[in-house]
Amino acid sequence: MQNTEYRIAIIEDDPIQLKTLVTALQQQGFNVDAFADRPSAEKSFAEKLPNLVISDIILGAEMDGGFDLAKHLLSYNQPIPIIFLSERQSEFDIYTGHALGAIDYLPKPISLNVLIVKVKNLLRITSSNACVDxxxxxxxxxxxxxxxxxxxxxxxxxxxxxxxxxxxxxxxxxxxxxxxxxxxxxxxxxxxxxxxxxxxxxxxxxxxxxxxxxxxxxxxxxxxxxxxxxxxxxxx
Incomplete structure (x- = not known):
């Protein structure tokens, strides 16, 4: 599959970081939906689910906004991969992220090159699976x-x-x-x-x-x- 067939949702309350992430992934050919808060992302998900979600943990005044978003995604009848990006690096936070279904939990400031490789590898799993006997x-x-x-x-x-x-x-x-x-x-x-x-x-x-x-x-x-x-x- 081509990158243009994938839709990635990014939830980040910092406008500069959000723009940087969107630009980096769009340059790789991905379709990207950008959200500054959890409610707007969840409203969009009700209409169409993305192939992958990339989210900060702290979203505005919501200290656990990213975790709450992950809980919401669990209510859908299909697995939606999540990559968390956060400055919070305690063992408890990382464990909580994985327990809520996160594929990965990356520290801020992030390496865009590492993020892009992980995104491509993750989406390759979902596309190649359909071709397996x-x-x-x-x-x-x-x-x-x-x-x-x-x-x-x-x-x-x-x-x-x-x-x-x-x-x-x-x-x-x-x-x-x-x-x-x-x-x-x-x-x-x-x-x-x-x-x-x-x-x-x-x-x-x-x-x-x-x-x-x-x-x-x-x-x-x-x-x-x-x-x-x-x-x-x-x-x-």
Whole structure:
């Protein structure tokens, strides 16, 4: 797909930073919708959802405006990738961002070159997924179903609350089957570099919690020390 087929929403209350982000992404050929606050962005989303959202955390008087926006996006029946940009870099803020479905959490001041690469890699995941043979995505794990073209997974018939990136990571377990080690490199490559090595554990934690919302006793994704993770239908 060409960049012109993608629509990116940017929410940033600083007009200079907003203009800089819009210009940089438009120069790459993306369609960009710019918003200075959360309410105007949410109003636009009600009419048409973007392919990707890039948002600051503090939006005007709303200290957690970006987080509230992410909560709103979770109400839609499809995963919308989010990249947070923020000066707030506490472990709690970063964890909260990922827990609300963020694909990435980048510090300000940002590197435009890094942001553009991450955007392109992320959107490449969503476009390439449609070209994959669905037989290659069939789950080998009992009671776990994948719907690749929708980036959705179902556990015991119930939808798992996952981002597109987390779906790609879970797919590695599902297609490999029980007992096979999914290495850290494989998990990172499955997201085409969107997920950093040091945030894989956070995403795995979110995946586990998504399962636990359906079956609280879930304990099938096990850490393989120094190697990665595996799906094991047994107690650790």
């Amino acid at each position: 669905q037989d290659d995505e069939k789950s080998k794990i009992h009671d776990l179903e994948l719907v690749g073209n929708q980036f959705k997974a179902y556990w015991h018939g119930k939808a798992l609350d996952l981002t597109a990136t987390e779906f790609e990571m879970l797919k590695q377990f599902a297609t490999a089957g029980e007992g096979n080690v999914i290495t850290y490199d494989t998990l990172q490559k499955s997201t085409q570099g969107v997920v950093e090595r040091n945030t894989i554990n956070t995403h795995i934690c979110r995946i586990r919690n998504a399962f636990k919302k359906i079956t609280p006793e879930f304990n099938f994704i096990h850490n393989e020390y120094g190697r990665g993770y595996s799906w094991q239908n047994k107690e650790e």
